[in-house]
Amino acid sequence: MNDLRKDPVSGRWVIITRDYLLKRPEGEIQTFHENQLKTCPFCPGHEAMTPNEIWRWANPDGSWSVRVIPNKFPLLRIEGSPDRRGEGLFDHIAGIGAHEIIVETPEHLPQYELEDGEQMFRVLSAYKIRLQDLKNDIRLRYGLIFKNVGGEAGAQLAHPHAQLIAMPVIPMNVKVELVNCKKYYELKERCLFCDIISEELDKGKRIFAETEYYVAWAPYASRFPFETWIIPKDHSSCFTCTEENSLKDLGALLHRVLMGLSRALESPPFNYVLHTRPFSLSPRYKQTTIDEDFHWHIEIMPRLTKIAGFEWGSGFYINPTQPEEAAHVLREAMI
């Protein structure tokens, strides 16, 4: 069982595994090749190469469009109790949780070329169904969906897939967002994200796509060139509450945005993450206004820049592309 350890100085949680990495890992990253089709564990016909399937989008002909499986090398494991305890002045939790793979399409294609918005809707449905299910495990506090595309973004297999990690603590980045949203709400009695969307829609220079239910924009203080956030226009703290017609709208938009990024930046490596409200809050957060003050969203981060000592040491980011310029380029690329 891996350990979850908390650094008392920064408040960061770290998953300490027992793989004992001494040297730089080599040859781990798979880039797309036709000849992977025979060995790819995510391709149709190779279902036996993966652990037992958790969920699938089944088609009438017996095939699948999306498939969810446990990660063969999970960072957190489902069995066990959290074992929350102090080690001297340090905090420890056992590495329990879930680590699942969402195989996003049967097609072994370069990842950003998801077939269409309809397939993206099926993928988003898988995210929703898995989060809804894991929410019932009272040991778990948060479920994070994330996707790594391209070696520089940390992808290890070329077949399009996302991951879900459900964990017994609320991760720091989400906690910081929760705290800042709460502070803003206490001050203004309005949601911070709702105010940002309203200002961005008003100014228009950083928004580059808008649908019935969603907007996509380059945030004012984007960390990365062409960083993109997608958010529902109507207030909602909870991705899993999204209705089908809204999810279809999101699928179409996410597909268009990823195609736009791919076109504008020649298929860049990227990550995206889904920030929704926690499954449950620790006792001290119980009386919170979280459903009023938090707003779920997707953060897409093209990985064109390197992170060095300055960023690690300061928490600053250096972004060589003005968000207004990025929005302009993406607006053109999406037509």
Next chain:
Amino acid sequence: MNDLRKDPVSGRWVIITRDYLLKRPEGEIQTFHENQLKTCPFCPGHEAMTPNEIWRWANPDGSWSVRVIPNKFPLLRIEGSPDRRGEGLFDHIAGIGAHEIIVETPEHLPQYELEDGEQMFRVLSAYKIRLQDLKNDIRLRYGLIFKNVGGEAGAQLAHPHAQLIAMPVIPMNVKVELVNCKKYYELKERCLFCDIISEELDKGKRIFAETEYYVAWAPYASRFPFETWIIPKDHSSCFTCTEENSLKDLGALLHRVLMGLSRALESPPFNYVLHTRPFSLSPRYKQTTIDEDFHWHIEIMPRLTKIAGFEWGSGFYINPTQPEEAAHVLREAMI
């Protein structure tokens, strides 16, 4: 002039430059080669290739051992006023500050092989003198010393050098440390770092080097394999207050630690950062106990692992090496 922009959701500051990066940068990284000697701007005899020198460790024969120069491509510039203002609900500051290069040796050698502890002491003296000087600029709130070694750690030139960025805000990572140290002090009336050192010295399993004034250890919740922190055993919030004999002791230890990492991990790419107290505090921090509750230290981060969507999305880190095991390996490597 670059912009400093603050993200209201995360509290992160971002430096937005106007370089307009559209594609992945190419061929920027210089790895060590003998034939760079003719063109390296940091080598002796090429002083005219750099902007005007700010400081040097001068030798009696007219040569230099350490040299500080302005960065030719500064992220922040010294001229101008901070221009702190709101842009709608966002926060903006003009990109003023200082961006200096500390050329750590006249020798064009692979960086980790700093000649000896005595040279490291001269380098640390340069850090101290430059921070002391920049502290007098009342527009600036923080000075961060950092070093990138190896392409994977973001180094662009092979000649051994560190950087100093002085800025008009306190960076988030330092602010988080300040806040957590203050909270701990309010609770215990003791410095958090002093308590950590005392516990680590007591347990002994994560400490791998100790001198008259300093200890080096693998932190309980290390983010990176073989992450190492070095800290003065006696409480001090302020690196620039360090006396000469203590700085010599630190020079010798830092040299031994870097040599140990190099031996154990075959010259890994790494970053280190120096976290000392801010130059000045914003008005709301004025009555703080910062000199009692904060403790300066150096964080060394070997870069053996890749950071992917999970880390970006959560603020979690995944570390495949137990800190206790890392300490054991480094203890052996330093003999």
